[in-house]
Amino acid sequence: xxxxxxxxxxxxxxxxxxxxxxxxxxxxxxxxxxxxxxxxxxxxxxxxxxxxxxxxxxxxxxxxxxxxxxxxxxxxxxxxxxxxxxxxxxxxxxxxxxxxxxxxxxxxxxxxxxxxxxxxxxxxxxxxxxxxxxxxxxxxxxxxxxxxxxxxxxxxxxxxxxxxxxxxxxxxxxxxxxxxxxxxxxxxxxxxxxxxxxxxxxxxxxxxxxxxxxxxxxxxxxxxxxxxxxxxxxxxxxxxxxxxxxxxxxxxxxxxxxxxxxxxxxxxxxxxxxxxxxxxxxxxxxxxxxxxxxxxxxxxxxxxxxxxxxxxxxxxxxxxxxxxxxxxxxxxxxxxxxxxxxxxxxxxxxxxxxxxxxxxxxxxxxxxxxxxxxxxxxxxxxxxxxxxxxxxxxxxxxxxx
Numbered sequence: 001x002x003x004x005x006x007x008x009x010x011x012x013x014x015x016x017x018x019x020x021x022x023x024x025x026x027x028x029x030x031x032x033x034x035x036x037x038x039x040x041x042x043x044x045x046x047x048x049x050x051x052x053x054x055x056x057x058x059x060x061x062x063x064x065x066x067x068x069x070x071x072x073x074x075x076x077x078x079x080x081x082x083x084x085x086x087x088x089x090x091x092x093x094x095x096x097x098x099x100x101x102x103x104x105x106x107x108x109x110x111x112x113x114x115x116x117x118x119x120x121x122x123x124x125x126x127x128x129x130x131x132x133x134x135x136x137x138x139x140x141x142x143x144x145x146x147x148x149x150x151x152x153x154x155x156x157x158x159x160x161x162x163x164x165x166x167x168x169x170x171x172x173x174x175x176x177x178x179x180x181x182x183x184x185x186x187x188x189x190x191x192x193x194x195x196x197x198x199x200x201x202x203x204x205x206x207x208x209x210x211x212x213x214x215x216x217x218x219x220x221x222x223x224x225x226x227x228x229x230x231x232x233x234x235x236x237x238x239x240x241x242x243x244x245x246x247x248x249x250x251x252x253x254x255x256x257x258x259x260x261x262x263x264x265x266x267x268x269x270x271x272x273x274x275x276x277x278x279x280x281x282x283x284x285x286x287x288x289x290x291x292x293x294x295x296x297x298x299x300x301x302x303x304x305x306x307x308x309x310x311x312x313x314x315x316x317x318x319x320x321x322x323x324x325x326x327x328x329x330x331x332x333x334x335x336x337x338x339x340x341x342x343x344x345x346x347x348x349x350x351x352x353x354x355x356x357x358x359x360x361x362x363x364x365x366x367x368x369x370x371x372x373x374x375x376x377x378x379x380x381x382x383x384x385x386x387x388x389x390x391x392x393x394x395x396x397x398x399x400x401x
Contacts, residue, residue, distance in 0.1 A: 001139055003054065007047035008134050008150065010040050011076075011127050015157040018123075019164040020209075020263065029265040030223075031397045041080040048073045065136040072129035079123050087116050112243060114220040121165070127158065168260070176213070177234075177257040182248075185237060185317030189284065190248060191227065193235040194257055201262075202230055203269055204295040205288040205369075207397075208261030210236070212251060218244050221260070225371075227287040229294035234259075237317070239284040266369065266397045268292055275367050276303040278360060280380055282351060282372020283310055288397075289371070290318055299329040305360055306334045309351035309372070312341040335359065351376065353383035362387040370396040 017024075017037045024033055052073060086102055105111040131154045140146045175197035183191045194210075202208075211221035222244050224236035240246045266288050268277060279289045286308050293300070310316045316336050326334040337349045337359075349355055351372075356362065368384055370377050377396050384394050 001051075001055075001137075003047050003050035004134065004137075007044055007051055008130060009153075010044045010047060011123075011130055012153050012157040014040060014044070014123065015127060015161040019160045020260070021160070022263075025263050026265070029397060030263045035398075038084070041083065045077055045080055048076060065133055068129050068136070069133035072126045072133055075122060075126035075129070079120055079126065082116065083120050086111070087113070087120065112218075114218060117220055124158070124161065124165075127154075131158075169258075172258045172260060177259050179212070179251055179253050179255040179257055180233065181253055182251060186314045188240045189237060189315065189317055190240070191235055191237040192248065192251065193228075193233050194259065196234060196259070200234060200259075202226055202234075203262065203267040204229060204292040205267040206262035206264040206291075207266075207288075208234075208236075208259050208263070210260075211258045213256040213258070214251060217250060217255075218247055220244065221258070223263075225264075225266075225287040225291070226262070227290045227294075229291055232294065237284065237287050237290075264397055266371070266395060268367075268369070271367055273302060276363065276365070277305070278366050278368045279304065279306040280351060280356075280368065280370045280372070281306065281308045282376045283315070285371035285373070286318060287371075289369070290321075293322070293325060298325070300325055300332040301329065303331045304333070306332075307337065307351055307359055308334070309337045309339060309349075309376075311339050313338060313343045313346065351380070353379045353386075356380060356383050362389070364389050364393075367393045368395065370394070374398060 014037060017033055017040070020030065028036075052070075085098065086105060131150070134140060134150050135147055140150065177197045178195040179192060180195045181193045183193075185191055205225070207223050207225040209221045209223050211219065224238060226234055227237045228235040238245050238248055240248060271277065279292075281289055289306060289308075293304075293306075296302070306322065308316065308319075308322070313319070316338075319336055322334045322336075326332050336346050337351055338346055339348070339350045342348055349359075351359075362384065364387065366389075368380075368389060370380050377398065381394060381396065385391070
């Protein structure tokens, strides 16, 4: 019964974690919340397994309460396993077997992210079944405190979840944004500017969840970091990689957009003015730094060192803008690195733990902000940790879809 109570409590917490509560975002950040969300999913499998195992060792009855419990556990386990294998940016997601599995399901079975998201949302059905199973248990009815506790927590958490999934969605649709312009920065990078449907403010470096309404366009939402400063028209830059981002080239000005946010803690607003900042960007990971730099009064007077690593010169769409900032401000240092092209005087070099020490002085009293591909970020984080940079001065946000 203890395993069952732990499983139920974890499920209740999952509803809360999946509801994008702003106060939790301000405390931990959405990427950390999603990481804990995935970790808790694995624990739920273990808790359910322990509950079923020990319960069947002591007694086994065939009744509605047991049927609801088995149905909930089967649904939970299926959803969690599918999510871990096909959706989650877990560490072994980069292994060859799992890459092959994801490729096969996408190409052969035509399973898209929006399909997986709908399956993932069936966790709400499993949650209702689990709650009924717990409330119908004979041990729950032994005293009044237990059903009141279980019922109250479930109703509160499920209500928050329903608000996020249903009511907030309706509210966002009542105040749609509009795609005002689409600018091609390179052959596979574009910037989309949006006209808000109402008042909107954000901190430089934050992101939003965006979905679009246009015939033939994917209906799911996607997180994008705003590349614009708070005083500018909201805009984000995206690299056309997956199905959703490749579809962005079909968007037309005037299309409706539904925007949820802002979210995220990837901002320098809490950094002391005299602290030296180091920005490490890989590819399209330059977007939060563009938002931050565009928001700082010019010329930039605080010490900032930006390293931006792209494949080719054509992908460095903001290079001229960043060079102009550096030319105006002695304290702002900027260097572009290319990995697949020779373009002197730009260095052909990959930003990594091997080269970071050659490019900057890794000082333990600086604050480091990292945004780029997961493998590159992990490599740079390990490098900074080896140089005894405190964890509180290493900032990053991780998303994979």
